[in-house]
Structure formats: structure tokens, C-alpha cells
Amino acid sequence: MKNFFLSILDVIFPCECVYCGDLILSSHYHLCQKCHTLLKELNDGCPVCSGIIIDGICSICGDRKFYPALNRALFSYENVSKAAIHSLKFGGIKHIYKIFIPYIQKQIEYINENIDIITSVPMNRKKMIKRGYNQSKLIAKEVGRQTGIEFCEILQENSGAKQQRNLNYDERFINVIDRYKTINNIKFKNKVVLIIDDVFTTGATINECSRKLILSGAAKIFSITLVRSDLKKLENI
Secondary structure: OHHHHHHHHHHHOOEEOOOOOOEEOHHHOOOOHHHHOOOOEOOOOOOOOOOOEEOOEEOOOOOOOOOOOEEEEEEEOOHHHHHHHHHHHHOOOHHHHHHHHHHHHHHHHHHOOOOOEEEEOOOOHHHHHHHOOOHHHHHHHHHHHHHOOEEOOOEEEOOOOOOHHHOOHHHHHHHHOOOEEEOOHHHHOOOEEEEEEEEEOOOHHHHHHHHHHHHOOOOEEEEEEEEEOOOOOOOOO
């Protein structure tokens, strides 16, 4: 009955591919098969953080403390992945997040560790009300459901923090200090934690979240981010 109902909706209200605009079935989550094949996984990043390598040195973790044991970014922020992320964050196209799930599961296999807790970078209440959902939380919960790893909210964003997207490189590192606090500490004490986030730019957000968790008793932190960008590509993400 559910599939029949969705078929009727596809006829009356067809979905559009967020990249090429072709009409597609809702089961394709707003990305047609042709455009899906254009998604190319990153294979040129730093082996520790997935950052861009410049003259043999990582532009992210090459000269500073990086708290996650490993960060894996799935794609570069361009073309199809750019359209998908922008639609997810600003277009209200909520279910497009499901296209990323198989890629995250693949990276969990690559990490090859017994992960105890999956969590996400939190979102403040004002932004949550405006957007209606935290895209990173949606993804983390679905990954937890499909892998059987427990999802738990163990981070919270403090109120009054300035948004990262309007800041330059140096300001992002200053702004993120003590931006987050840990909650439900008993859940992650001496545990291995995987953090999910959408965009990896300077690494400041993932690094600060990881620092807070380590200082509060987590045994080890891994992170997976959907896309890697640089400040020149960011626009308004």
C-alpha cells in the first residue's frame, strides 16, 4: 500500500534531480542515477584528516594538534555534492541525506574500529527552528539505525555563538573555542565515538568537538564529514 501511494505521488508531484533538474522517482532521493554516478569519492586528501595536501604538508593538521584519530571526508564540495549539500541545508530537501548513507557505511568499514557511540555536531536552537532539522543528526541517526551502533546526543552548542560561515580562516579557530559543551558524559566515558558532520573546511568545528569529548573522558574520536571545502568555495554554506 505504501509503495502504491508513493507511485501515485510520483505521478502527481514528481521529484526533480537537484543537479540536472530531470524528473525522477522519490525513491532516488532527489538525485537521478546519471548524476549519482558523477559523485566521485575523495582519494587525494591527507591520510589523517582528508585535508588538502600542499607541498607535501596537510593544510589542516600539518602544523597543529588534531584531536580525532581520523577524519574521513567523502567528497569535494563541487558539482553534484555541492548541489546536494546546498539543497539539504537551504532548500528544505530533507531526504536527500539518504544518498550519503552507503558512503558513510563504507568509511566506517575503512576505519575498522569498534565504535561504541555515533553522534553529530549539534545545532543551536535558533538555527534548528529556522531549518526544522539538524542535517548531521538526521544522518547520524540513520547510520546508527543501519549499523546497530547506538546514536546519542553528547554535545550541545552554547547559546550566542557567532556563525562560522561568515568568518575568515583565523576567526573560525577563535570563534569555535568553547563553542560546544558535552552532555550525557556517562554514555561516552572510555568509549570510542564517531562524529558525523556535513562540511569540513578548516577542521575547527570537528577538532573542538573532539577536544571537548576527549577532555570529558572519551577514549578515542573518529569523524566522517560529507564534503571537504575551502573558504573560497564556501559561498553561504
